[in-house]
Structure formats: C-alpha cells, structure tokens
Amino acid sequence: MTETSTPYAITRTIDARGSFCPGPLMELIRAIREASVGDVLAVYSSDKGSKVDIPKWVEKAGHRLIALETRDGYDELVVEKLR
C-alpha cells in the first residue's frame, strides 16, 4: 500500500471491475488522456494484474500513484496526473 499524508479529492472514478488485464490499465490511460494536470483519478480493478501493471505504467508515464488500497474483492488505485 502506498501511504500519503496529503488529503486528496478524487476528480473521477473509473470502475473497471469485471474487466480483465489490461482493460483497467487501458481505461486509466483513456481517462488520463481526457484529464487535466492535477486531476486525481481512482481506478477500481478486480484483476490482480492491475496492482502490478498500473503502478509500473504510472511511473513510466511520469504521474503519481497516491494510494493502492485493497477493498472487498477489488483494488482501488489512486493516480494524480502530473503532466
């Protein structure tokens, strides 16, 4: 889990539960394309691969992973668009 001390307001939530890898990542990429710098996006994914794929992509793309929380049957990944 990635901890943060800064409170954040989620701009948009992408519910990709039920979608299989790389579906949740592609949903996030689509949303990042449409978002503004500073927006905070939350992705819900029930695919275990997302916990690995999404943080890797976020790092490569120069954005920030604010949180990765395991919920009831899915993961919530929170990403801030930095550029």
Added chain:
Amino acid sequence: MQRILILGGGVGGTLTANLLARKLHREIRRGDATVTVVDVTGRHTYQPGFMYIAMGGERAEKLTRSERGLLDSRVQLVIGEAVKIDESEQLVELADGQRLAYDQLVLATGSRILPEAIEHFDTEAHHFYSAKAAAKLRKALDGFKGGKVVVGIASMPYKCPPAPLEVIFLIESELRERGLREKSDIHYCSPIGRAFTIESVSEMATPILEDKGIELHTFFNVETIDPGRKVIGSLEGEELEYDLLVLVPPHKGQQFLMDSGIAPAPGGWLPTDRHTLLVGESKNVYALGDATDLPLSKAGSTAHFEAPVVAERIAAAVQRRDLSKKHAEYEGKVMCFFEIGDGKGTLLQFDYDHPPKPPKPNQLWHLGKIVFNKTYWHTVPKGRV
C-alpha cells in the same frame, strides 16, 4: 410470427443467420418466423486477408464475395444502413427511412477504424485494416531501401490482436530475404507492459522478438506523429524516429449504437453478458463479434464461436423449448493462427478459463492458416466448421 433481425453481414451475422435458417426451417416454411440480415454493402469481406495483401501477395478481389451468395436461401437480405434502434418499440430504422420491426435482434455490427483520430496518420502512417491501406503498405515496402521500421498500436482494443506482431515478424523476414536487414532497425511499440495482452502469448513472442533483433518498447501508447522530424511521440513522453511507420489505427464501435443509447461513448462497445451474449438488461437483443465489450480478441474467430450460442438461444426462444446444453452458453472460446515469419506459425486457442498454450512454431501452423484463409468461404459462414 417471430421476426429475427440481424444487423451486419460479417462472420457473426452471416453464420448466425445460416444457423437459424437451419434450426428454424419448419417455422420459416410455415411463415411463423423470418430471419433477415441487414448489411450496408451486401458484400462480405474476409478481413484477415488484408494483412496478406501487404505481406503475402493476396489480391483484394479475392477477399470479397456477395453476401447473398453466402446466405441460406431462407434468409432475407436487406441492403441498407441502420441508423437508429428503438428498443421500446422494437424497431430498427435505416438511412433510407425503412423501419424494420423485430422480436429478436442480433447486433453483429463490428468495429470501425479511425486513423483520422491521430493527426498526420493518413500521410505518415501505414496500416493493414483495409484492402486499400494494405496495398499502400505493400508499395511502401517495395520501395523501402533500409532504415527505421516502427510498428505500433495507437489504442486498444483493436481487431485481430496478434496482427501487428505478425506483421513485424513478416517484415523482418522479408527484409532479411531482400538483404536489407543489416540496413534496418526494427522497433515494436506495445501499449502495455509486455509484448502481448495475454501473458502466455507474450512469453512466447518476446524471445522471438529478441532472436530477430526487434526492439520492444513497452508502455508506448502512440499519441502524436511529427511528420517534419519523422518522429512518433507516446503518451508516456517517449519519442521514436521512423522511416517506415505502421500503426494499428484507433478502433470504435458503431456511432448509431451510441446515438441509440445502447452502447456507451466514447468507445461504443456493447455491454454484453459474457455467457448469454445478451446486451445490457435486454432479453431479446444479442451482440457478438467485434461489437461487444467482452475482454476477448476482436476477431472473426470470436464471432465464429459465439454465433452458435446466439442462434441456439434465439431458436429455443422461438420454439419455446429448453436450451440444448451444447450451445447454451458462450465460454469464451477463440482460436486463431499466428504467423511468426520464415514460413512458420503457431496456434492460439483459449477460453475464459484456459489461457492459450501456443505450440512451438512450425511450418504446419503457417500452412494451416493459409489453407483456412483459402477455404473460409466454404466453411465458416456456412457453419461447416
């Protein structure tokens, strides 16, 4: 009277219609049921052949036939463009003003490519998702004297997921045969963190890319083309120079499905039950093939294995009987050949619960693909395989 309306005369629509004509032959003969296909062109195109226009000497005229000739004589064909679906009235409106009523509706409306969604795509990038584009790519390859070859994917999902890998393998083989390999750098850009969406296929393909000296760029979602500098830029902030650029264009579902409120924007893919193939909450609207939002290959093979399920469910509803166990539900079956280059291929066969275990590439699977392509007209649309 049960009116079954099928929108789209591709693999899924044609096969579903022909299977229904057989299953409901008594009802059709008695006038208790009709099966009607609506298709924009009235021509059936074998789209997997496009790649071979660019890479295998295929001719465009060999890839299209009359839809009427492929349909069972008991199936009616309407040539027209669907522009609106009214689910509450159970009506489909065509561009020419015709209104077709249905009791059971099948959406086999496929996907469409949007090269124009990326600026300068038309002038700078090649693709192989139409006969014309594939012929243009062939011409560019003929004139290629060496340099930087880049094959990439603009966005997902797209038709025939293995195709860009197949194309890069075939281009690499061709350049080697033509003595141009030493003068060429070859790059493959994948939008995700590996070479292919399915992990086991990625594990097979990655060493082949390495053996062939093809550089793999992961997390490279092509966003811009700079024609002045001959550079593509990724959403992730990387750049790559090219002399010959081949890009899978963005794909979407049909606009009229979004306009009718059945498929959500911006993708336009139909929300489809993974087992029953029913659309949304509907009890009489089915989707198959590229048009669905299922996490499966957008490929003729998917439609091929979905069609028996749609046909069985509709036939059972019309005949007011229980579903036959064999085709009661779709289990995600897909099967397709995969070209590796140098006259070799492999086979991808999988379903929702069983990922593919591609056999070691050999000449047999390549020949299998060629034979399948040539015999397609007599097998798949007619329901013989």
